[in-house]
Each structure stands twice: as C-alpha cells, then as structure tokens.
Amino acid sequence: METLRNILDYTFGLDNNIKISVKGILVLIVVFLITSFLLKLIKKLTNKKLDEENKDKFNSLFSFLKYFIYILVIIVALDSLGIKISVLLAGSAALLVGLGLGLQTLFQDIISGIFMLLDKTIHLNDVIEIDDKIGKVFEINLRTTRAITIDDKVVVIPNHIFLTNNLYNWTQNGRLIIESVKVGVAYGSDVEKVRKLLIEAAMENSKVSKAKMPSVLLNNFGDSSLEFILRFSTTQSFISPVIKSELRFVIDKKFRENNIQIPFPQRDIHIIENKK
Helix, strand or coil, rough: CCCHHHHHHHHHHCCCCCCEEHHHHHHHHHHHHHHHHHHHHHHHHHHHHCCHHHHHHHHHHHHHHHHHHHHHHHHHHHHCCCCCCHHHHHHHHHHHHHHHHHHHHHHHHHHHHHHHHHHCCCCCCCEEEEEEEEEEEEECCCCCCEEEEECCCEEEEEEEHHEEEEEEEEECCCCCCEEEEEEECCCCCCCHHHHHHHHHHHCCCCCCCCCCEEEEEEEEEEECCCCEEEEEEEEHHHHHHHHHHHHHHHHHHHHHHHHCCCCCCCCCCCCCCCCC
C-alpha cells in the first residue's frame, strides 16, 4: 500500500512553477473519460428528439462545442490540482499568438458555420448560386459546405464565403421556381401563333410544372426581331439549364414546322461616296 501511495504521489516537475503527480494524471484521465461519456449520452438523447435535418445540424454544432468543453474541463481540473494555468499560458503566449493567426481563417469558417446552422440560411438539398457556381447542397459541416453541380462535380465551399459574398438560394421560398426562355422572331410573324407554340412547347415538357400555367410576354420590339419571353415553373431547379435546352429544341422545331423565322441580327450599311 505504501509503495502504491508513493507511486501515486510521485511528481513530475516541468519547471519550478508547473508540477503534476501521477495521481493528478490519473484524475485527469478519469475526468476526461467521464466528460466523454456524458457528452455521448447528451448527444444520443438529443438526437432522439430531432428530425433528420436538424439532427445533422446539431451534430455539426455539437462537434465544435465538444472540444470547447473538453478544454474547459481540463483547465478546471488542472487548476483544482494546483497547477497554475496562468503561468502555463504565459509561457506559451508567443506560440498561441502565432497559432491564432495561422488558424484565423479556420475559426472564421467555424463561426460562420455556427451562424448558418442557427439562422437556417441553407438546408440540405437547397439549390444555391454563389460566385457563379450553382449546386445542390448535400452536406453542411461546421467548416465547409459541400454541393454537387449539374455536371457531377463536388464544390467544397468554406463557410465564411456565405457571409462575405452574395448568396442566391433558389429554393428558399419553396421548391417551385420560375424560369424563362427568350426567343426572337421575325417582324411580320403571327404573334398569337408564336404565343400558342411557345405555351405548347412548355406544356409538352414533363419537367415543367403544370401547377402554374406557362405565360408568354412580348418583351420588346428589338432591332432585328420581336422579342418574346416564355416563363414557366418547375420543381427541378437544379436541372433548369437542361429544361431550357429541351424547350429551345422543341421551339425551334415548332417554328420550322409553322414557317416562323428566328432572324439573325441585321444591319443596314450606308456607303457615302466622297466626291472630289
């Protein structure tokens, strides 16, 4: 027993101000294990009460808070064992300053991720546009957000970009969005027939939502053509470029079958003769 007590009381001295015994090390290990067990229990109980989307957000936030709690518990435990934390921190002040500067962007990403999770800026499966990149969100982490583009490329976006750049969330107000296709026809064309053919092209496409009827606007009398806009709704915003392409193919076919011309730009050139 005396031998065991001597082993437990054996002290390691890092310097004159920082000393820790074997017993202190064991206490730290026990405190760490108890904290880890309690955190896992809290996470498990909380996840049972959350739906799938909020569960992912909580897990991301919890992963950050977990490390913060570990650090806090270790500091309190060391202080209770008589180790002067202030001396330890003062001795490593220069290292901590350098580390803080190096990890500045990382902390910025993490804080931005927390704000995103709390204010629900982005949800899973949202279609977003940022820096001219369009993608569907499939993973929201504390530091980065991952989205997949229409050509199956994964875009990894640091979270601080969402707070410093303009973000367009195509599906924030619901899954049904309005898209449009512009087309010009030659002057003298039957505008009512053009309207009819454009609406037919939209109604025949299975990806165009029938919940809201397509509409056609005569947008402008252009330099070389009458400019129309076909507006339609869809719930498949992620593949809207594909839908627009399909509509353009059908519109071109219908116009050819009905002798409606899509003109190319025309210019009148006047040649002034310099007479001497």
